[in-house]
Amino acid sequence: MDVMGDKATLFESGRFVQPPGEEPTRDDLSDMGDAAEEVRLGLAAQSGDAEAASVLGSLLLRRGDLDGAEPQLRAATAAGDRAAANNLGVLLHQRGYPEEAAGWWRVAAVAGSAAAAHALGRYHRERGDEPAAEYWLRQSAEQDHVLGAYALADLLEHRGDVGAEHWMRAAAERGHREAAYRLARALDHRAGHEDADRPGSGAPGRRAGAGRSGLAGAAGGATGQDGRDGRTDETGGDNAVAEAEQWYRQAAARGHRRAALHLGAILEKRGELKEAGRWYLTSAKDGEARAACALGFLLRDAGDAESAAVWWLRAAQEGDGNAANALGALHAERGETQTAERWYRAALDAGDDNGAYNLGLLCAEQARTAQAEQWYRRAAYAGHREAANALAILLLQGGDATGAEPWFSKAAEAGSVDAAFNLGILYAGRGEETMALRWYERAAAAGHTEAALQVGIARLREGDEQEAERHLRCAAGAGSAEGAYRLATLLDARRPPEPAHELGEIVHEKTECEEWYERAATQGHRRAQVRVGMLAAARGDVVEAARWYRAAAEAGSRNGAFNLGLLLAREGSEPEAAVWWTRAADAGHGRAALRLALVYARRGELAEGQRWADRAVALGPAEVAERAGRLRDALREELSA
Numbered sequence: 001m002d003v004m005g006d007k008a009t010l011f012e013s014g015r016f017v018q019p020p021g022e023e024p025t026r027d028d029l030s031d032m033g034d035a036a037e038e039v040r041l042g043l044a045a046q047s048g049d050a051e052a053a054s055v056l057g058s059l060l061l062r063r064g065d066l067d068g069a070e071p072q073l074r075a076a077t078a079a080g081d082r083a084a085a086n087n088l089g090v091l092l093h094q095r096g097y098p099e100e101a102a103g104w105w106r107v108a109a110v111a112g113s114a115a116a117a118h119a120l121g122r123y124h125r126e127r128g129d130e131p132a133a134e135y136w137l138r139q140s141a142e143q144d145h146v147l148g149a150y151a152l153a154d155l156l157e158h159r160g161d162v163g164a165e166h167w168m169r170a171a172a173e174r175g176h177r178e179a180a181y182r183l184a185r186a187l188d189h190r191a192g193h194e195d196a197d198r199p200g201s202g203a204p205g206r207r208a209g210a211g212r213s214g215l216a217g218a219a220g221g222a223t224g225q226d227g228r229d230g231r232t233d234e235t236g237g238d239n240a241v242a243e244a245e246q247w248y249r250q251a252a253a254r255g256h257r258r259a260a261l262h263l264g265a266i267l268e269k270r271g272e273l274k275e276a277g278r279w280y281l282t283s284a285k286d287g288e289a290r291a292a293c294a295l296g297f298l299l300r301d302a303g304d305a306e307s308a309a310v311w312w313l314r315a316a317q318e319g320d321g322n323a324a325n326a327l328g329a330l331h332a333e334r335g336e337t338q339t340a341e342r343w344y345r346a347a348l349d350a351g352d353d354n355g356a357y358n359l360g361l362l363c364a365e366q367a368r369t370a371q372a373e374q375w376y377r378r379a380a381y382a383g384h385r386e387a388a389n390a391l392a393i394l395l396l397q398g399g400d401a402t403g404a405e406p407w408f409s410k411a412a413e414a415g416s417v418d419a420a421f422n423l424g425i426l427y428a429g430r431g432e433e434t435m436a437l438r439w440y441e442r443a444a445a446a447g448h449t450e451a452a453l454q455v456g457i458a459r460l461r462e463g464d465e466q467e468a469e470r471h472l473r474c475a476a477g478a479g480s481a482e483g484a485y486r487l488a489t490l491l492d493a494r495r496p497p498e499p500a501h502e503l504g505e506i507v508h509e510k511t512e513c514e515e516w517y518e519r520a521a522t523q524g525h526r527r528a529q530v531r532v533g534m535l536a537a538a539r540g541d542v543v544e545a546a547r548w549y550r551a552a553a554e555a556g557s558r559n560g561a562f563n564l565g566l567l568l569a570r571e572g573s574e575p576e577a578a579v580w581w582t583r584a585a586d587a588g589h590g591r592a593a594l595r596l597a598l599v600y601a602r603r604g605e606l607a608e609g610q611r612w613a614d615r616a617v618a619l620g621p622a623e624v625a626e627r628a629g630r631l632r633d634a635l636r637e638e639l640s641a
Contacts, residue, residue: 045076053072053076054072054083082113085108088101089101101119101123102120105120112143114144117140118151121139121155141167146171146174146179150167168183177255178251180256180259181248185244187247252279258283260280261294281295289319290315292314292320308330311323320350321347322347324350325347328358331343341359357376357379359375364394383414385414385415388419392408392411408423412439417443417446420442421443421451424436433458440455447478449483452475452478452483453480456469456474469490488513495511495513510535514532526552526555526560527557529548530557533547533552533560542571546564546567556587558589561584562581565592565595581596585615590621593615594612594613597610610635
């Protein structure tokens with residue numbers, strides 16, 4: 001409760017003679033001044049000075065001398081001093097007489113004491129009498145009493161009253177650090193930010209690592225996940241965010257450790273890592289485990305894993321599950337699986353379901369399938385959506401598609417993008433294209449690259465080029481080589497027709513479709529590499545064409561090998577061309593087989609020529625088979641002549 005008693009200006013302390021040879025220290029002078037003032041006030045109180053008695057009682061109350069303070073405060077209260085009445089209430093409350101204390105607070109509050117009105121309001125709230133509490137707290141707040149304004153805001157917020165923010169703001173503007181923090185939190189919620197005060201959450205959202213193998217978000221081969229799953233502000237509350245930052249900063253500057261944590265998160269998200277680190281450090285030193293955890297991630301990202309581990313250890317020892325998971329992931333990356341497992345278990349003991357999920361990942365990586373399934377199930381039953389997805393993948397890999405489907409559905413309904421995509425794969429494998437497309441579309445809408453590609457392909461089959469292009473652009477823009485290639489072919493098909501030639505001889509400007517072909521080609525897409533080579537040849541750039549044909553051919557493209565052979569033959573390197581045609585023909589390329597038949601026929605190696613002609617007839621297509629058949633017949637006649 002508030003102690004009042006500073007309304008009177010204290011006189012200067014008297015002077016005392018010091019023993020010879022002794023100079024008083026500054027602390028000694030202060031103590032002697034206080035003692036002298038106390039003596040002066042005592043004498044004044046004995047002579048009937050109520051104000052002196054009030055101030056003396058306040059001084060003794062602050063010191064903790066309740067026995068000495070009580071008679072002074074009672075004497076001043078009897079003389080009508082409202083500050084003494086308030087302080088007498090404080091004293092009686094400390095002695096364990098709340099009802100009597102409330103009586104004196106009422107006396108002081110009626111006389112206009114804002115501090116007494118605040119104390120009386122709190123008294124009534126503790127007893128569940130909210131109407132009386134609101135009345136007295138409002139009396140205090142309207143007199144600009146900062147604690148009264150904060151207590152009133154807290155009461156109104158508890159009731160869901162829209163007036164709470166006004167009084168919370170009033171208290172914050174007068175320097176109340178908790179009010180500033182809570183005001184910032186309210187503004188954050190308005191902007192759609194995650195509540196980082198929720199147990200097990202962190203600031204900002206981040207993962208230590210999640211491996212993939214096979215289906216999206218596979219059940220093995222990962223180092224672990226720390227569970228810091230944050231969300232970005234998509235509500236457009238920029239003003240609220242900016243104001244929230246100001247209040248966080250004010251509260252943090254006054255030593256509020258959680259405000260320092262949130263301020264650090266805001267700065268980190270904005271890329272101001274140095275200042276973010278300072279606030280995380282301030283908060284962590286004050287004992288905020290989540291700040292220590294966040295500081296660890298900042299240090300890890302800066303390449304200082306050893307310092308990161310120090311802060312994670314500190315946070316984990318204080319019960320932070322995120323930090324324990326991060327330590328587990330760090331040790332898993334180093335191959336220290338036993339230590340990793342110990343920290344994952346510590347995270348689980350701290351109530352973090354990511355610990356069970358990470359244990360599942362660790363067991364799956366070690367081919368301990370039964371244990372992996374056990375841990376995935378534990379996390380999945382606790383609502384961990386990625387664990388549900390991983391469990392479904394594990395069951396599917398074991399041949400239990402029936403058991404996998406419900407877990408995919410549960411994970412997808414909980415928001416797992418990977419699970420939605422995996423459901424699409426599951427339905428597509430059954431031939432249920434409509435259901436597959438529905439889940440692909442859901443995953444694509446959430447930004448899943450491969451899902452966007454599948455939707456684009458499906459829309460192309462349906463003839464909806466506009467929707468197909470939109471999804472293919474999403475997939476290609478997100479880095480899908482197949483998406484870039486298919487987008488390029490779609491755009492290429494819209495270009496005016498040009499005279500066809502295997503090597504290309506038309507000189508033209510580079511188009512958008514060519515740019516997408518090149519993007520796919522640089523990502524190793526073989527058909528795109530062949531197409532880029534053809535477009536380069538059309539511009540007359542033989543060197544560039546040969547480079548792309550060779551890249552495709554060496555990656556196993558029979559068309560790349562065939563075209564490279566054509567280019568080499570045109571440049572006079574027929575022996576090397578024959579090598580690439582042989583590779584293409586062995587891979588099933590009919591035109592390459594026909595070219596080889598012609599080469600060997602010109603060399604006079606008729607039997608070899610006939611063999612390749614037979615191969616060309618078998619491989620086709622029809623036009624090639626017809627030409628190869630005539631060549632084969634001619635060679636046969638010549639051989640039998």
